[in-house]
Amino acid sequence: MSIYDDVDEYIGARRVTDLAVSHDFSRAVVSIAALDDSRTEYRTSLWEVDVEGSAPARRLTHGELGENAPVFTASGDLLFSRRSNKDDPAQLWILPASGGDSRVLETRTAGVNGVRTARAGASMVGFSPVFGASSTDEDDDALRTERTANKVDAILHTGVPVRFWDHDLGPATPHLFAGSAADPTGLRDLTEGAAGALHEAKFDVSSDGSFVVSTWAVPGALATVRTVLVRIDTESGERTTIVDDVSADLSAPAISPDGSAVVFVRESLSTPEDAPRMTLQRYDFEDSSVSDLADGWDRWPMDPVWLPDGSGVLVTADEDGRSPIFVLRDGAQPQRLTHTDDAYTHVHVSSVGTRVLALAASYLAAPHPVSIEMSDGSVTALDTGIDQAPVPGTLTEVDTVVSDGSRVRGWLALPDGASELSPAPLLLWVHGGPLGSWNSWSWRWNPWLMVARGYAVLLPDPALSTGYGQDFVQRGWGAWGKAPFTDLMALTDVTAARSDIDDTRTAAMGGSFGGYMANWIAGHTDRFDAIVTHASLWALDQFGPTTDAPWYWAREMSPEMAVENSPHLFVADISTPMLVIHGDKDYRVPIGEGLRLWYELLSESGLPADDEGNTEHRFLYFPGENHWILSPQHAKVWYEVVLAFLAEHVLGESASMPRILGH
Numbered sequence: 001m002s003i004y005d006d007v008d009e010y011i012g013a014r015r016v017t018d019l020a021v022s023h024d025f026s027r028a029v030v031s032i033a034a035l036d037d038s039r040t041e042y043r044t045s046l047w048e049v050d051v052e053g054s055a056p057a058r059r060l061t062h063g064e065l066g067e068n069a070p071v072f073t074a075s076g077d078l079l080f081s082r083r084s085n086k087d088d089p090a091q092l093w094i095l096p097a098s099g100g101d102s103r104v105l106e107t108r109t110a111g112v113n114g115v116r117t118a119r120a121g122a123s124m125v126g127f128s129p130v131f132g133a134s135s136t137d138e139d140d141d142a143l144r145t146e147r148t149a150n151k152v153d154a155i156l157h158t159g160v161p162v163r164f165w166d167h168d169l170g171p172a173t174p175h176l177f178a179g180s181a182a183d184p185t186g187l188r189d190l191t192e193g194a195a196g197a198l199h200e201a202k203f204d205v206s207s208d209g210s211f212v213v214s215t216w217a218v219p220g221a222l223a224t225v226r227t228v229l230v231r232i233d234t235e236s237g238e239r240t241t242i243v244d245d246v247s248a249d250l251s252a253p254a255i256s257p258d259g260s261a262v263v264f265v266r267e268s269l270s271t272p273e274d275a276p277r278m279t280l281q282r283y284d285f286e287d288s289s290v291s292d293l294a295d296g297w298d299r300w301p302m303d304p305v306w307l308p309d310g311s312g313v314l315v316t317a318d319e320d321g322r323s324p325i326f327v328l329r330d331g332a333q334p335q336r337l338t339h340t341d342d343a344y345t346h347v348h349v350s351s352v353g354t355r356v357l358a359l360a361a362s363y364l365a366a367p368h369p370v371s372i373e374m375s376d377g378s379v380t381a382l383d384t385g386i387d388q389a390p391v392p393g394t395l396t397e398v399d400t401v402v403s404d405g406s407r408v409r410g411w412l413a414l415p416d417g418a419s420e421l422s423p424a425p426l427l428l429w430v431h432g433g434p435l436g437s438w439n440s441w442s443w444r445w446n447p448w449l450m451v452a453r454g455y456a457v458l459l460p461d462p463a464l465s466t467g468y469g470q471d472f473v474q475r476g477w478g479a480w481g482k483a484p485f486t487d488l489m490a491l492t493d494v495t496a497a498r499s500d501i502d503d504t505r506t507a508a509m510g511g512s513f514g515g516y517m518a519n520w521i522a523g524h525t526d527r528f529d530a531i532v533t534h535a536s537l538w539a540l541d542q543f544g545p546t547t548d549a550p551w552y553w554a555r556e557m558s559p560e561m562a563v564e565n566s567p568h569l570f571v572a573d574i575s576t577p578m579l580v581i582h583g584d585k586d587y588r589v590p591i592g593e594g595l596r597l598w599y600e601l602l603s604e605s606g607l608p609a610d611d612e613g614n615t616e617h618r619f620l621y622f623p624g625e626n627h628w629i630l631s632p633q634h635a636k637v638w639y640e641v642v643l644a645f646l647a648e649h650v651l652g653e654s655a656s657m658p659r660i661l662g663h
Contacts, residue, residue, distance in 0.1 A: 003389045004452035007639050011035070011632045014386050015443055016367045017044060020070035020078070021348040021357050023119050025051065028357055029060065029070045029078060030369055030384055040633055044068050046080060049369055049382045051357065057385040060095060061102065067093070073117050073124065073181045079105065081113055089113075092126070094181065106187060109141045112177060116205045119257075122182040123209025123234060125190070129172035132195060144172070160223050161199065163548050166585045166626030174198040176212065178234040190237045202252055206259045210234060213242070213253040213262045224551040229253055229264060229283070243283050243290060254304045254313065260285055263293065263304045263313055272558040275477035276435075277470055280304060280315060280328065294334050298469040301326070303345070308353045316344050318437045318467030321397070321411060325356065325372070337377045343440035349374075357382075361441035363395050363411055363459070392416060392452040400494040406475065407468075408487045410460030411438055413447045418500040424456040425505035425650050428492050428528070432512030434464040434480065435473065444628050445511065449639055455646070458495050462487035464513075478556055480513075481520050481565040488517065489525070507650045509642070511535050512589060512627065516567065519597065522578055523570030530649035532642055534581040535589045535627050538597040540566040548587040568600060575606040577616040579645045581638065583625030594621070618645060637661065 003009040018031035028051050033042040043066035047057045061067045061080065068090070069081045076097035081090035089111030095102040106112055108128055115126035134140035147153070155162070155170045163169055175194050179187040191198060196217060203214035216230045229243040229250050243250055245266065252265040261284045270276040278300035280293040293313070294301070301315040312329030314337070323343030326334045338344060342360040345367070349356050356372040360379065369382040393416050399409035418424040427450055431438050438459035447457035461468065463476030463483035475483040496503035507530040510518040515536025522531045537543045540562035544553045563569070578601060582594030598619045602609040609615040620641050622629055629638050640658045647655035657663055 002392050002452060004392050004446075004448045007449065007636045010446075010449060010639075011636050012039065013366075013389065013443075016359065016369065016384055016386065018068070018070060019346040019348070019357065019359050019369055020072055021051075022072040022076050023074055023351065024076070025348075025350040025355065025357070027051065027072065027076065028369060028382070029072075030057075031068060031070060032384065032386070033066075035632055040631065042066075042632065046070050046078070047384060049384055051371065051382070053371065053380055053382050056383055069113060069115070071115050071117055073122060074120050075122070075181075077181060079115055079117070079124070079181065081111075105181065106179070108137070108177075108187060109144065110172065112187070116203065117181065118205050118209030119207040121209050122180040123178065123205065124181050125176055125178045125203065125205050125212055125234065127174040127198065127201075128177050128187075130175045130189065130194075131172045133171075140172075159196070159219050160225060160551065161196070161548055163587045164200065165548065165588055167587075169196065169199060174201065176201075176203065176214065176232065178212070188234075188237065190232050190234065191239070192237070204253050204255045204262070205234075206255050207257055208259065210259070213255055215251055215253065216241070218244075220551075222551075224554075225549075226269065227251060229262070231285075242285075242288070243281075252303055254306055256306055256310050257308055258310055260310075263306070265301060265304070270477070270555040272478050272556055272561055275470070275473045275556075278302075280313070293330075294328050297334050299326075299334070300466055301328070303347065304328075305347050305349055307349060308351050314347055314349060314356065316347065318343075318439060320467055321409060321437060321439050321461060322362075323437075323439050323467070325358070327374075337374070338372060338379060339377055340379055342379075363413065363438075363441060363447070364391060366441045366443070391448050393418075393448070398458070398491060398495050400490050402483075402487055402490045404475070404483075406463070406472065406487075408460065408462060408491050410458055410491055412495060413451045413457040413459070414500065415451045415454050415456065418456060420499040423500050423502035424454055425507070426492070426496055426501050426503065427455040427457045427646070427650075428488065428506070428508040429457055429459055430488060430508070430510030430514035430517040431459070431461070431465070432510070432514045433466075434476070434484070434513040434516075435466055436513075437461050437465050437467045439467065444630070444635065450643070450646075453643060453647075454651075456495075456501055458492065460488055460491045462491070478558070478561045479565065480516065481524075481567075484517060485520055485524065488521070505529060505650050507531065507646055509533070513537070515589070518578075519567035520565075520570075522574045522576050523567055524573070526575050528576055530579070530646055531576050532579045532581070532645065533597070534629075535583065535586055536580075536593060536597065537567070537589055538593045538600075539568040542596065543589065543593055546590045546592060568596070571600045571604045572606055574601065577607065577618075577645075577649050579618045579620065579642065581620045581622075581629075581641075583622040583627065583629055585624060585626040588627050594619070616649075633660075 014034045020029045033044045046061045065083045067080045078095040092105045092112045094105040112126040117124045176190045177187045212232045215227045227249045249267045268277045280301040299317040304313040325337040342362045344358045346359045359367045360370045361367040371380045508528045509532035511534035515533040518533040544557045644655035647653040
């Protein structure tokens with residue numbers, strides 16, 4: 001039996017979540033998450049993997065509540081986060097390279113997280129929350145204690161954002177603290193008065209630890225926010241804005257090895273007419289010049305990492321349903337380093353520039369550490385002690401050319417045994433984003449659990465998907481119900497025409513933007529037997545101002561766009577049974593979307609509740625969950641309810657809902 005045949009086995013599978021590599025490339029550590037004894041939470045421990053691939057993985061930490069965020073110091077010591085109890089912030093710990101037990105490295109009450117270290121010396125920089133009203137660490141601790149003792153959680157805001165994904169922002173806000181791993185008692189606040197400027201900030205530390213380059217959020221007119229780049233001296237805290245582009249957000253700064261330049265990702269501010277464009281730029285400190293790297297490259301670069309000699313950078317970029325590593329050298333066209341079907345993350349390059357360590361993942365394999373040779377791009381998997389469970393089917397690609405001449409493609413996961421004599425029912429699964437791609441493994445949105453039950457799962461990349469060029473994104477910009485919808489239907493048509501697909505038994509599903517598309521599909525075609533919509537946008541004029549980043553969506557979602565593309569205006573045309581799923585702590589797509597969708601399905605759809613309140617629709621509600629439904633047992637319920645709903649309406653089977661729901 002495969003882990004995909006049993007949801008309990010699936011949620012219990014161990015999984016790699018992070019990778020840290022020492023600066024000298026002699027050591028690599030992965031974070032591995034596993035269920036605790038109660039099977040209600042995941043606990044993460046740190047494991048050392050052999051960078052040469054000859055020895056088995058070795059467990060390093062055994063904390064009761066687990067460890068996260070590993071990072072090496074220049075001397076090879078391992079830093080990580082650990083909680084002493086569930087209600088306290090995580091503290092920074094150290095496991096010395098010289099041996100011995102791990103110990104607490106710093107004792108700041110609010111904790112330090114997101115630490116980055118210099119390649120030379122003992123300098124380290126990380127985030128820690130600070131109350132704006134505090135003047136000293138002691139004052140900050142006293143205020144935190146006072147709020148807790150009096151059970152006060154009120155927050156007074158003066159601007160946006162006020163919350164992010166699933167948590168409230170403030171009143172304490174993140175500041176950058178600098179110090180030495182050799183003497184952690186001297187942590188210094190580098191960013192006094194930061195207020196909300198460092199929410200979700202990304203930063204890098206120079207090789208010698210003398211300065212930091214960080215993103216910095218600045219407020220704009222009409223409740224907008226954009227990000228600039230600042231340089232911060234780690235001794236004095238002196239801060240200088242180095243790049244302020246009024247027409248773009250700036251992110252992912254990476255400082256050159258010699259400290260003379262920084263590369264960063266520039267994302268142009270979108271408008272209702274124009275989609276954002278992402279490019280890689282370089283800032284030179286000597287003359288304050290900004291230049292484009294890979295000018296004219298029609299891909300969206302992410303997460304730049306410098307080559308050790310400063311001659312160029314490595315980036316990842318979505319491309320044709322994959323996310324390879326590319327090499328960008330000065331004056332040369334980007335060169336693809338990896339040629340597998342994987343998506344790569346957590347990229348580290350050796351100090352001599354001959355080798356890369358990274359995490360690789362595809363729809364055939366969960367994230368795992370690999371070694372990549374710079375000379376030829378060859379990839380070797382490193383042993384983590386986790387056996388990759390074989391998937392219960394085969395993966396192939398499908399594509400078609402639509403009316404405007406665009407090629408639209410996707411992955412098709414087929415169950416073993418699907419054939420002309422035994423065609424498989426089809427499940428269309430639409431990705432979120434909308435700026436994204438089905439190109440990497442997800443433990444939370446995994447098609448193989450459906451494939452194990454006999455479904456063929458189509459994972460399409462319609463208009464707005466990344467990895468196919470700027471024009472492909474632009475085709476769907478501000479017109480979500482047009483090209484994205486017709487692309488999905490065109491690829492569904494091609495797939496349904498296959499002899500190994502049963503086109504009389506079909507369903508559609510999606511989450512977030514994919515949930516939006518599921519709602520739009522429900523109001524524009526009755527071709528599917530069932531539709532599952534998770535964390536979905538329903539009324540766009542309501543969604544835009546209530547999401548956690550309203551200024552971002554306002555750039556695209558004009559009043560005209562909202563009217564032309566809002567699924568709620570077509571509720572009367574919905575005649576397909578729908579399963580609505582939403583978490584109350586979802587601040588990206590607020591619960592009001594799910595509640596309004598549910599009420600209007602029952603009262604206004606073409607398949608309403610009868611006089612006794614009976615309906616074929618269902619609403620699965622998670623009061624304590626967020627956008628993704630992350631806790632193990634809730635994830636189990638999610639899969640079991642979805643599978644039961646599909647079995648009833650697509651397969652014609654009588655499938656009971658999980659007993660734990662109490663029905």
